[in-house]
Amino acid sequence: MSVSLQFINVPPANSQPPVGLIVALHGWGANAEDVASLLPYFQLPTYQFVFPNAPYPHPYSAVGKAWYELRNENMYQGLAESRQLLTEFLQSLESSTGVPLSRTILCGFSQGGAMTLEVGLKLPLAGLVVMSGYLHPDAVPTEQQEIPPTLVMHGTQDEVVPLQAAIRTRETLHSLGFTVDYREFEAGHEINLQMLEALRNFVLKTIG
Template sequence: MTLETIELQTRETPRFSIVVLHGLGADGNDFVPVCQALDLRAVMARGGLRFVLPSAPEIPVTINNGMRMRAWYDIRHGDLSQREDADGLRVSQALIEDLIAREEREHGIPPERVVLMGFSQGCAMTLMTGLRYPKRLAGLVGLSGYLPLLGTTEAERGAANVATPIFLAHGSGDGVVVPARAQASLAELRRLGHDVEWHEYPMAHEVSMEEIQDLQAWLVKTLTAAAGAPGAPDAPTAD
């Protein structure tokens, strides 16, 4: 299976990719406005940038009475730590890994210049995939989500992304992914030694302008580091 994608590109030959994974019931269009709101001109000065926004497959979702909708995995229980859909998570992990590999194969953008980012279920898939990916990624962004299969992460994570920077953000009033679940994920990631920048905002299960501004600053810092040492020459790009 190949995921349907929306692709936004600033130059003909980009150097960086940000792969953005939507939440339950949404699709690749969901985060186009957020991508457009990010001011990443400082990154673009070092080379073009691609946003890749895939749409998850349509599957029955137990918690929604078996209704088919776009979802990265099934939600079987309101308590997200109970009866996790491990098989579904691993199927989507493979699809996302293929998407990352396709960026290098078709666009010449290696994993170390790819940021994987997601909201809610997309956040879960970002952490699930990013920590297990066999090659170094530029960074991981998790918004309003959690770390799935928390108990097996330590055993299953790979060495390549132990030092990869992680941006996590959550709303203090989130009633979908309760803050305690996000805090438990943060605690486990820090226990395992991951470099996590944590932000909490007075909001529900959503994205705020303050969050976008903080994310923007983190992306500029992270992708500039991925480009190489300050002053290093960039690859030629075409407008």
């Protein structure tokens, strides 16, 4: 694909070089603006934020985007292209932001959480945060010795991506000898303030 990801870039509030970088991926049918609207709730003013738009138009929304097809007849169509685009995008960020992958946190919600695992498990990132996400078949790099520190969060009342998806992610990674910080919240398919607080604490513990 001869395309590059469009994105929203928000430098640190203090005009200083960023302490770290947070790349946040939206879900199926949302867009970068949706996740960027949560910026005040992250409460990480010394960090730079990047909010990429998925490359594909959403089939049911004029403004929504998709990382790949989720309808059954074309399930996962476009995943390989998005994986390559997102990997190259993440690897290009150090030259534009000055922040290496070792100080970059990749996080995502729902389909964006699935993409976080799809791409992030194979890169030397500082950490991964998955909110209401799921693990694709064959996403786990079985030959790797370690993966980035990973926080998996899910709502117990989620009717879109069932809680079992998060449990399966945790158990799959555990079975390969990887440790996962796993949290459940009384919530539906959403990003709530408790999740954002847990994300903030994870970022501060991982990068500082």
